[in-house]
Amino acid sequence: MIDLRSDTLTQPTPEMKEAMFQAKLGDDVYGEDPTVNQLEIFSADLLKKEAACFMPSGTMANLASILSHCPRGTKALVGNESDIYIYEAGGASVCGGVVYEPISTQPDGRLLLSDLELAFPEDMNDPQFALPSLLCLENTHNRCGGVILSPEYLEEVQAFANKKQIPVHMDGARLFHASISTGIPVDVIARHADSIQFCLSKGLCSPIGSMVVGSEGFIERVRRWRKMLGGGMRQAGAVAAAGIYSLQKMISRLQEDHQKARRFAESLSQLPGIKVNLETVQTNIVLFKIQDSRFTWRSFQHALQQKELLVSEMGFGRLRAVFHHDVPFSEVDKALAVVEDVLAEGPVSLEDDSVVH
Ligand SMILES: *Cc1c(COP(=O)(O)O)cnc(C)c1O
Numbered sequence: 001m002i003d004l005r006s007d008t009l010t011q012p013t014p015e016m017k018e019a020m021f022q023a024k025l026g027d028d029v030y031g032e033d034p035t036v037n038q039l040e041i042f043s044a045d046l047l048k049k050e051a052a053c054f055m056p057s058g059t060m061a062n063l064a065s066i067l068s069h070c071p072r073g074t075k076a077l078v079g080n081e082s083d084i085y086i087y088e089a090g091g092a093s094v095c096g097g098v099v100y101e102p103i104s105t106q107p108d109g110r111l112l113l114s115d116l117e118l119a120f121p122e123d124m125n126d127p128q129f130a131l132p133s134l135l136c137l138e139n140t141h142n143r144c145g146g147v148i149l150s151p152e153y154l155e156e157v158q159a160f161a162n163k164k165q166i167p168v169h170m171d172g173a174r175l176f177h178a179s180i181s182t183g184i185p186v187d188v189i190a191r192h193a194d195s196i197q198f199c200l201s202k203g204l205c206s207p208i209g210s211m212v213v214g215s216e217g218f219i220e221r222v223r224r225w226r227k228m229l230g231g232g233m234r235q236a237g238a239v240a241a242a243g244i245y246s247l248q249k250m251i252s253r254l255q256e257d258h259q260k261a262r263r264f265a266e267s268l269s270q271l272p273g274i275k276v277n278l279e280t281v282q283t284n285i286v287l288f289k290i291q292d293s294r295f296t297w298r299s300f301q302h303a304l305q306q307k308e309l310l311v312s313e314m315g316f317g318r319l320r321a322v323f324h325h326d327v328p329f330s331e332v333d334k335a336l337a338v339v340e341d342v343l344a345e346g347p348v349s350l351e352d353d354s355v356v357h
Contacts, residue, residue: 002331002338005312007174007202007257007284007324016205016245023241027234028054029227035237039244043211046247047196050186051219053212054240055233058083058173061197061210063091064229065169066134068221069195072097074133077119081105081143084136084171086315089316095229099130107280109141110153113160120164135161138171139189140178143314145277146261148178154192167194173210174249177203177283180254194218203284204246205325208239253325257284260323260332267336273343286321289312292343299347306348309338 003009010217012020026032036054043052055061062084066076076092078085080102084092092098101119121129137157161168170193172178179186190196195214200206212222227231233239265281265288266314268274273292280287290300297317304311314320321335 001308001310002327003310004321004323004327004335007322009307010201010203010205010324010326012207012242014204015249016242019245022238025235025237026318028236033235033237033240035244036240039240039247040211042244042247043213046186046331047190047213049190049196049213050216051128051214053219053222054233054236054243055197055210055212055226055353056208056233057201058171058197058199058210058230059088059091060211060226061093061232062088062136062169064170064222064225065197065212065214066092066098066136067096067194067225068218069167069169070096070098070133073099073130075099075101075130076134076136077101077103077111077116077132078136079103079105079111079138079141081141082136082138083142083173084138084213086092086143098133101132105141105144107139107144107147107277108229110150111135111137111142111157113156116157116160124143124333127267132164132166134165134169135166136169136171137193138173140283140285142173142285145320146174146177146283146288147280148282151188151192153182154189158192169193170196171195173199173202174283176251177227177254177258179284180251181258184212190295193345197263198241200246203257203324204243204250205240206242206246209243211243221270250325254284256329257323257325257327258282260284260327260329261286261321262342263329264321264323264332264336268339271339271343274339284323286323287318288321294346300342303342303345303348304338307338307341309335 023035040052066218140146175198200209265286269276275289
């Protein structure tokens, strides 16, 4: 089976498992796990921010960040195609009484300043309006195909947020992909946001975990929310050790994943009936559409699955292939051969097997 559904499927490497096995442990709710403490200091230093907090997931990292920034009854401005808005179960509304204001997402992942401006009421003192208290960006942007937000854009948004006196939170689940692809150091990207969450559990191959990074005062509030949400993990050094290994050893190799994605996308774009926008293939994600009248996206996905190739669906009939450590270069050409076979043979009956979602 070639599994291109997600980079969350990466397995820890043998060296990473050894680091987990050897980790010194303590009770992290007491602040006494030396390995967690080391990971938090390392993460804060890497992004040149004051402090960091280890989280069980990116979802909890974003949630605790929003709850720490936003008073009840205020608005978090989020992209209408963002992970926060689409895939995180509305947590900030449920847990914190925060209103999400969905802002139209451009195909390149940006939220236009002119659209953001409309979320601010003309009279901020008029008691009928919920006031914006946070602006959220996603970098790289998953549902836009792993696109990178440019430093110029980040600077513009930061200036806008400063003028409006609200903080910027960056959902950087794949922050290091943006850095490796552009050559811009992560701390330079991070400079444009007040808080950032990044995932250890995706391309960086850790089994579990995300980091939230920001100012000391902010991280104190995040820690309180993490405890309240049930994310205090006791001897969490067992998994934090994997995170340290990820940050020390697994970042520079992301370039290979980008090369695999590029190669897959370029060949895929040559096939009749397949549409790929090569401009959006900037990191490890390839979005594509089947535009062959014999297929729907569902029957195409199913036919690929019958030939042992798994891809996921990303809304609007788009299919997603994600490249990562556990997809070797040799599987790129094998995956392309499966797509060619399916196009040659046509759809198979949907009744044979269940469709992968
Ligand atoms: C995966 C992802 C998250 C959530 O991370 P989990 O660890 O799966 O909860 C948040 N934002 C983006 C952009 C993601 O891709």
